[in-house]
Amino acid sequence: MCLGIPGQIVEITDADRLMAMAEVSGVRREVNVACIMDGPLESLIGAWALIHVGFAMSLIDEDEAAKTLEALRGLGEAQETLEAMAQGEAALEGSL
């Protein structure tokens, strides 16, 4: 829960709510980008960010993203985060 996970912003989904689609280890998840905004929202597309419980908290470069992901895999945290994302998805339907 305390460690972020790197993801790449691929699309702005809701400009009013500052929401964007991020790709995290092959999984798509909508995230809030308020904390990394710097200029027009569209300029975030393609950027890598450290994503923390659904909020992009810090822009990072691609190399840092790869290293961080590797470290998270080593700690078993990457898998845990992806599972939590799936749980969150299921919780919307009330099935978890």
Add this chain to the structure above:
Amino acid sequence: MRYAEEFRDPKAARAHLDAIERLVDEIGATAEKPVHIMEICGGHTHAIFRYGLDRLTPPGIEFIHGPGCPVCVLPMSRIDECVEIAERPEVIFTTFGDAMRVPGSRKSLLQAKADGADIRMVYSPLDALEIARRNPDREVVFFGLGFETTTPSTALSIQQAAREGLENFTVFCNHITVPPPIKALLDDPHMVLDGFVGPGHVSMVIGIHPYDFIAEDYGKPIVVAGFEPLDLLQSVLMVLEQIRDGRAEVENQYSRVVPENGNPVSLAAIADVYEERPSFEWRGLGEIDASGLRIRDHYRDFDAEAKFGVGYGAGMRSVQEPEGCACGEVMTGRIKPFQCPQYGKGCTPEMPLGALMVSSEGACAAYFQYGAIEAAE
């Protein structure tokens, strides 16, 4: 070097370890008279055990595991209050999965769920917001917990709920802050601490200056660190260099992610939504001044404490820790996890008695997962 092959860059790890060994010699630290370095963050505790850094570094260094695992320091009374809220028929209680198995005095959230409460594990407070939008006839409560890394997420979610005028979304706020317990530990005459490895992701939000008091008022070095094993080794090295030189400074090893002054958007959201509580209870450490946050009156409609009349200010709260549990002593570094009489017997990651056994960031769980064999030897 049992774990050496697991380092991304074994050569760099070796070089760091050699340099650490030389510095420990220079300082004159030994197994009998070690330097005590506290890693504040539970993510660092996990990484230290995962990569065996406590064994790879010379015996002249002793790691003291800090209070930086939010699940581990959550007092039992708060879990009891969660259960109380979750068991109301109108409530959908949403939480990070990490909190599900933390023991309460009656039951954990996991047991409450098994008993029929509508408790849902979510990844993000945004999921809770969405559940609230989809269930206008239910009360959706999000269990807000965590340090400054997580606090912005609930602050921004509450702001969003306010903008939308959602009337069925509240946060049960248990956010806590890193600097006050560090001050409390430094003021504790039993604690011997020579330097700190500071949390990376908390600092990404608050910057490095909230730690100035550690260097200025207490004369101790602190290095804010990333959580890759190489980051940790380098940070330990930087702490040792400061000790050797007689310096006490706040240094930033993780500047690639941690800006000196933190993240302005996050800080503004936190300041808008939260204010300090006079004090907050930490499991194993007791009440610590100004260490917890509450929701400002301005956002009272989104405060589960106000809506359901539970929590601070509502009745007797203090709850006894379970019999034989030594979480407090482990938390303050007085004993190692395996010295707790319950360790591995009445308390395991599957059936935790104390909170330090629940999360992989807790010292007891980390010991159990990676260090049980060595500890028993």
